[in-house]
Amino acid sequence: MTTMFWILWFFIAFIIVLVAFTLRKETEEMPRREILRAVESTGGMGVSERAFLWVFSWMDTRFRIQDYWNMSKGAYYNMHRQMPLSHAEKYKLRIIWYWYPLYCLGGISFLSFIILVITGTVLGIYYVPGGEGDPSPVYASMEFIMLELPFGYIIRAVHHWTTHFMVASVFLHMCRVYFTGAYRNPRELNWLIGVALMALTIVFGYSGYLLPWDSLAYGAAVIGINLANSSPLVGKYIATLLFGGSSLTPRTVTRMYFIHVFILPVIVTTLIIIHLFIVWVQGIAEPH
Numbered sequence: 437m438t439t440m441f442w443i444l445w446f447f448i449a450f451i452i453v454l455v456a457f458t459l460r461k462e463t464e465e466m467p468r469r470e471i472l473r474a475v476e477s478t479g480g481m482g483v484s485e486r487a488f489l490w491v492f493s494w495m496d497t498r499f500r501i502q503d504y505w506n507m508s509k510g511a512y513y514n515m516h517r518q519m520p521l522s523h524a525e526k527y528k529l530r531i532i533w534y535w536y537p538l539y540c541l542g543g544i545s546f547l548s549f550i551i552l553v554i555t556g557t558v559l560g561i562y563y564v565p566g567g568e569g570d571p572s573p574v575y576a577s578m579e580f581i582m583l584e585l586p587f588g589y590i591i592r593a594v595h596h597w598t599t600h601f602m603v604a605s606v607f608l609h610m611c612r613v614y615f616t617g618a619y620r621n622p623r624e625l626n627w628l629i630g631v632a633l634m635a636l637t638i639v640f641g642y643s644g645y646l647l648p649w650d651s652l653a654y655g656a657a658v659i660g661i662n663l664a665n666s667s668p669l670v671g672k673y674i675a676t677l678l679f680g681g682s683s684l685t686p687r688t689v690t691r692m693y694f695i696h697v698f699i700l701p702v703i704v705t706t707l708i709i710i711h712l713f714i715v716w717v718q719g720i721a722e723p724h
């Protein structure tokens with residue numbers, strides 16, 4: 437016991453000396469001491485500014501933050517990207533056109549997605565995706581979230597209602613894009629990515645609807661698996677892929693969970709990033 441005590445202290449002391457030595461050496465060799473000199477030469481600096489600049493220069497010597505920052509600034513100005521004035525600025529309009537709020541719908545879809553990711557992550561901590569029994573462990577975990585987990589029912593309600601908001605706002609965003617003619621050249625690709633996002637949003641909703649494994653979920657699963665099974669030639673394979681077999685079993689809910697919390701989030705997040713990057717590069721379309 438005593439030996440362990442001394443070994444532990446020796447180890448801690450060794451680490452402290454090692455860290456101190458490394459820091460001292462690196463401070464001496466620091467290629468960018470200008471920042472630190474600037475910190476020292478400006479007398480009136482407070483503790484927090486000094487601490488910030490010290491941390492910044494420490495990070496900068498390791499991760500070359502300034503170089504990457506300047507490089508990205510250069511790339512930004514070199515791209516000659518369109519920096520669109522707002523419609524009102526461009527045409528010197530004195531009134532706000534009644535459809536301007538509709539340009540927020542893409543942003544509302546994005547915000548809904550962020551809220552869904554956050555609340556879904558909390559639900560995923562307590563949800564049990566599968567298992568046999570009566571009631572099933574899945575259903576029991578839903579009861580736990582609704583009845584016992586502090587704020588559990590609120591988190592679930594926010595997740596539930598934000599889903600409705602997202603489906604509605606994505607659909608209305610699509611209508612706005614259509615009726616303002618924003619799908620035309622050069623934005624065809626973003627329209628197609630949008631079509632995929634619309635479809636995936638619905639699949640997100642469907643897969644989530646099955647997760648509570650209550651009678652509503654079971655009814656929806658019956659419809660889904662019958663649809664899948666009745667597809668010509670490949671029906672059995674589609675049912676196995678999506679529902680974990682050609683009939684409903686506890687595996688179905690595990691499969692839906694995996695689709696809902698892993699496959700769809702990865703694809704949708706990637707598509708949203710590409711979608712927003714394209715909007716950033718092309719700017720917002722003028723109404724035609």
Ligand code: HEM
Pocket residue numbers: 538539540541542543545546549606607609610613618619623626627628629630631633634637708711712715719720721722
């Ligand atoms: C998860 C779903 C979606 C998100 C988060 C999203 C987000 C956005 C955002 C923030 C914008 C900027 C302009 C605005 O807010 O109106 C935008 C523009 C655009 N979106 Fe989406 N969108 C989604 C789905 C869709 C769908 C379903 C379509 C069409 C099928 C679509 C097609 C477009 C097009 C073509 C633009 C460019 C519009 C313009 O330049 O005026 N998006 N999107």
